[in-house]
Amino acid sequence: MTSGYTLPVWVAVAAKAALQRLLGVKGANDVSLALLQPDRRVSLPCGPLALLEPGVALGSSRCDPGDQLDLTRGLEVWVTARLQPAGPADDLLLVEAGEGVGVQLESGAPCLSAYALRLLRHNLLPLIPPARQLLLRVVLPEGARLGLRTSNAAFGVVDGLALIGTAAEVQRGAAPDQLARARQALRRLADDTDHRQACVLVIGENGLDLARARGLAAGQLIKAGNWLGPLLAEAAELGLPRVLLFGYHGKLIKLAGGIFHTHHHLADGRMAIVTAFAALEGLAGAALRRLHDAATLEEGLNTLRRQAPSLSQRLEQRLVDAVENRAQAYVARYSEQRPQLGAVLFDRSRSLRMQGPIGRVLLSELSHGTTGAAHLGSAH
Incomplete structure (x- = not known):
């Protein structure tokens, strides 16, 4: 069986594609990504890109979990990237939950695993220009519907799919x-x-x-x-x-x-x-x-x-x-x-x-x- 990649990887692909578009990189069909877990670099396809307005770009990708039976198969991922001024004490990377992304019921914060955040930081922070902050907004157009088919609510996650996973590759629970x-x-x-x-x-x-x-x-x-x-x-x-x-x-x-x-x-x-x-x-x-x-x-x-x-x-x-x-x-x-x-x-x-x-x-x-x-x- 062919192993595919978890949702956090495809979010990182779309996010990096959007940031590269902001930085003037044009025409790239693939994104180079360090997976961290496992420790290797891969080139993965991204979807359509668009410059929405000065300082804001949209990147996209489509989930491929490999041969695993997984509800994220073919799921579209949209990420808008915005560069804005940053002070010396500001975090250089912020992530917001858009439509279809699961949030914590109590805090409203996006449900993002430690691995997902580490993956984004490792691949994006070196590209952010000095004195700028990168704001990502993740949208999963089908996330709210698919989230109802999961047990996310049992763990305090509502409104969509959680960006969870402890590694890049899909762990095949039925394999x-x-x-x-x-x-x-x-x-x-x-x-x-x-x-x-x-x-x-x-x-x-x-x-x-x-x-x-x-x-x-x-x-x-x-x-x-x-x-x-x-x-x-x-x-x-x-x-x-x-x-x-x-x-x-x-x-x-x-x-x-x-x-x-x-x-x-x-x-x-x-x-x-x-x-x-x-x-x-x-x-x-x-x-x-x-x-x-x-x-x-x-x-x-x-x-x-x-x-x-x-x-x-x-x-x-x-x-x-x-x-x-x-x-x-x-x-x-x-x-x-x-x-x-x-x-x-x-x-x-x-x-x-x-x-x-x-x-x-x-x-x-x-x-x-x-x-x-x-x-x-x-x-x-």
């Missing part, structure tokens, strides 16, 4: 190389005498962020991607005594239906699973149909919680219990080892939405220093 990396991380954990008493399997970067906020030890966190089934079996075979599944309910609910590879391009079925479990709890007729036809899992569960709180509570507990039971049965098929295996699921509001009986115990045992995790409420 075999992601599984190989996660298995290597599990083996290192099994050999670590300080941390091998437990592992916490999370799906992606957002899950890692929330797990750390909850006080779960970084040394016990394993980024599983979507390969939960094989990694559960691997953890058992390595003799890890406690395994906690910690993740967004939109992913982990799939395990209640026996789906152990959670990438949505390979298997979904969340609404069918939730509807079947709701019927087992007594939901019927028009209410059951509304749940099944909800635009999103979150919307369906929240509507049910408002309209039938008692049934909603029973349903959510049944779901997370099934996640634990199915995970334990999966491990039993492939390993003679029997770790304690629990599940904790959170929702888009950063609240712990569902905890299985084992997950509740493991979370209590493994968490520490959670006083700063103000957004992490308790599951019912």
Whole structure:
């Protein structure tokens, strides 16, 4: 498979193209970029450029994630670059969120990873003329629509796509190389005498962020991607005594239906699973149909919680219990080892939405220093 590049890289391409246009460089179809992570330089295509007014230029690019199934494929990126006077104490590079760029709900600041900012600074600061400041405004025309298909809101990011990523190349969460990396991380954990008493399997970067906020030890966190089934079996075979599944309910609910590879391009079925479990709890007729036809899992569960709180509570507990039971049965098929295996699921509001009986115990045992995790409420 061909590896492509993350959204921060294509933002940097458009930004550098815009700045070069301001500086009088014309006709360039490609932009030379230092990726930093990995440490190499590449030449990547930019899109149309325009000088909008004196001192302001527009650069563009189009995301290419390679062979990875990724919602940013073909996403247009527009960046306006403005050079303005700067004082001695001014930051030479400022980044504003335009339409379609995710912002932090509390502060309104653009959601920009440390890598994304470092990439921009490294590639742009040497080009900024003396006594000038560069103001970038990033626009993702389809970002607001695509942002609704992500779990960004679970981490306090609204209005569009977050410019996140810890490296230039797309990490293929559904690809075999992601599984190989996660298995290597599990083996290192099994050999670590300080941390091998437990592992916490999370799906992606957002899950890692929330797990750390909850006080779960970084040394016990394993980024599983979507390969939960094989990694559960691997953890058992390595003799890890406690395994906690910690993740967004939109992913982990799939395990209640026996789906152990959670990438949505390979298997979904969340609404069918939730509807079947709701019927087992007594939901019927028009209410059951509304749940099944909800635009999103979150919307369906929240509507049910408002309209039938008692049934909603029973349903959510049944779901997370099934996640634990199915995970334990999966491990039993492939390993003679029997770790304690629990599940904790959170929702888009950063609240712990569902905890299985084992997950509740493991979370209590493994968490520490959670006083700063103000957004992490308790599951019912």
